[in-house]
Amino acid sequence: MSDQPASRLVAAIDCGTNSIKILVGSPSASAGGGPLDVVLRDSRVVRLGQGVDETGVLAEEALARTFAAVDEFAEVIRRHAVPPERVRFCATSATRDASNAAVFADGVRRRLGVEPEVLSGDEEAALVFAGAIAAQDPMPPEPVLVVDIGGGSTELVLGADGERQAVSMDIGSVRLHERHLHGDPPTAAEVRACVADIDEHLDRCGVALERTRTVIGTSGTIKTIACGVLALDSYDREAFDRAVLGNDATAAFVERLVAMPVDERRALPYMHPGRADVIGAGALIWGRILDRVPVGEHVVSEADILHGMAAAIAR
Template identity: 70%
Template sequence: MGELVGAIDCGTNSIKLLIGTPPAVVLRESRVVRLGQGVDTTGELSQEALARTFAAIDELGGMLRDLGVPPERTRFCATSATRDARNAAVFVEGVRARLGVTPQVLSGAEEAALVYAGAVGPLTPMPPEPVLVVDIGGGSTELVLGEDGPRESTSMDIGSVRLHERHLHSDPPTGAQVAACVADVERHLDDSGVDVASARTVIGTSGTIKTIACGVLGLAVYDRDAFDGAELSVADTLDFCDRLVAMRVEQRRALPYMHPGRADVVGAGALIWTRILARALGPTYRVSEADILHGIAASIGTSTGS
């Protein structure tokens, strides 16, 4: 095994760490920090969200040190919430002080390319192309359509946290709130420039899609080995998502595979996923555990995070 690298993805809802020698994974951890709470309304990262995130970074930094991963072999990527926040410099300085690494605030195009590389890189053999990779985050959703590499991509400013805060104010959401959320998603898909219907294979990654996969499979726990590589029915997924959106938050939290920090916003994520699947023509899709973290880890050595 070669030298270990550390990949960190800090999004709107969660911060994730992968340590390994790609494609091998030694450690993977995730913490729900809701960094982007309120950013869609205020345009700033709140002090409470920064405190939660810095506490998680302190914890993940300890894991990097324990496994001997130095700053020069660590890449820290920040995505939607940090792109959109006026006070992103406060976040950047806080990360640098804690880890000795300067976080890279990815553009939407950079994020999409890493999502595609992470999900498609481990596949042997390649599935039928074009391949559409979908990553539903807290603040944005990446669509990447590829054939021998990314061909069309977009980072849409719709994510589970952003749309939950924008539309789904009741528990459970009302029919009118759901309709407004769906209309918002449809507008972004119309303007995305990505031909979803042309995909011969759809691969879903990210915490939202993996959690939904656990529900479709009826798992008793959040089991990466059970959903990684699974081929699931679109019809079964649409049916499960309808039920998930209609649940109260306390009912979602009671699901054995549901992270409590995801329970309130997963309904908005489910609405995004259903509208994408409805535009795809195939009856099934694949779920991938490999995601943007794997893309970030594979890039270390070609991009520096120090």
């Protein structure tokens, strides 16, 4: 059990289209608060959104995988003695789109004893931005664009002087992989179709990407790509957190990654095996976003939606 006072601990669980993640932490004891003190962070690739783009239904096997992970996380919460009123469970894109979301909600409720929240795209974007920005010290030049690429959706949030433009687009690594990238590796025609889909969404996203002065990328796709750009020997959070990477170097790695067969991707020392098949689509999204901003580099942030959720609980 953690040596943190139980009354201060919070637990945040984010259930997305591809992965489910948990963070246990407490408000910083430093003067003025500051970043969250993280006690534990863990994740499971469960592919909850398997087939949702086509069927509109959460598959039984996807629900079983996700509930098994929730059972594990319930034990983590019990071990750290986090009270139910300081636990928050948020679900995002796949659950927003599924006609049987009530089955999922009932299963979470029984296992955790808390009411799951299905976030709107705007709510998801706000939490992503809050989590990423809170970890920046000092605050980088504004407007700041925070990007989160999930399995079913991609959030773009452009903020300056307390004002934000935000959008949650229905493009993500799982959704676009299932829609376009059927070859292993994908064919040139499949890649072109995927890029055209991404560009269509970016063209009408409503966020003024041309105003961006700082880009902060978070989410598993972006962090995994950062590991590749940095040529890391493992998925090393300390090595990539707050790293400043060139957009050209990232674009070159994205091109290589998309062209790799899945087995070759899976052999990369930092690649989660459950991400290897779909990361090509996520990488294409990241590359197209970076191609549209007027800056030549970006920051990679370990702090993400979980930090925004946890901070909101702590308040």
